[in-house]
Amino acid sequence: MLKTFDITRSSDRQAPAQTLVGSLGSVVNGVGVASLVDTRNNIYSPVRGWYADVSFMEYGELLGSEFGFTNFLFDIRHYRSLSPNTVLAGQFYLNLNLGEVPFKQAATLGGSSLLRGYYNGRYRDNNAVIMQAELRQHLFGRIGGVVFAGVGDVAHKPSEFEVGDLKPTGGAGLRYLISRKEHLNVRFDAAVGNHTHGFYVNISEAF
DSSP, X not given: OEEEEEEEOOOSSOOOSSOOTTTTEEEEEEEEEEEEEEOOSOSSSOSSEEEEEEEEEEEOGXXXXXXXXXXXXXXXXXXXXXXXXXXXXXXXXXXXXXXXXXXXXXXXXXXXXXXXXXXXXXXXXXXXXEEEXXXXXXXXXXXXXXXXXXXXXXXXXXXXXXXXXXXXXEEEEEEEEEETTTTEEEEEEEEEETTEEEEEEEESOOO
């Protein structure tokens, strides 16, 4: 697996004396390995199975990168049918970066998938951990409903993660089935975090 990023920023304004690493532009090249296990019965709206995406990436000067760092990514999801109309879904997400990590490659939380209720990028650092669960219920016809909750945080070092610092989120949403053949939904979600909230309209599930 090969990843290449070339990010530049143009501005007539003078840069501040202390600038975040890579925020004014960066060239990042890396190589690594990845393993993917997917036993889900459906990629859009699974009711059973596992999804596990684990990768290791190394970025360095020998590869033409301006920054040297190592990335470990773990994205583990499980789906279980509780009844013919009820599914419980869970996700554990861990993004670890060791070394000189440029701004654009830092770990984040928030957005429409990873810890809804927080603006994506509001919390950004070298490392991120997220745990979330969602109960999905078919209601009638093409209509379904969900409730979800999760916690997550970012930290400069893995050792700095603290249970007391975890940021909570919770919410609910509606689903409209637009394709019976593919089991594909449009989702409408509302989520509340710590002094923040978000509303989302997307195709397919959050995870």
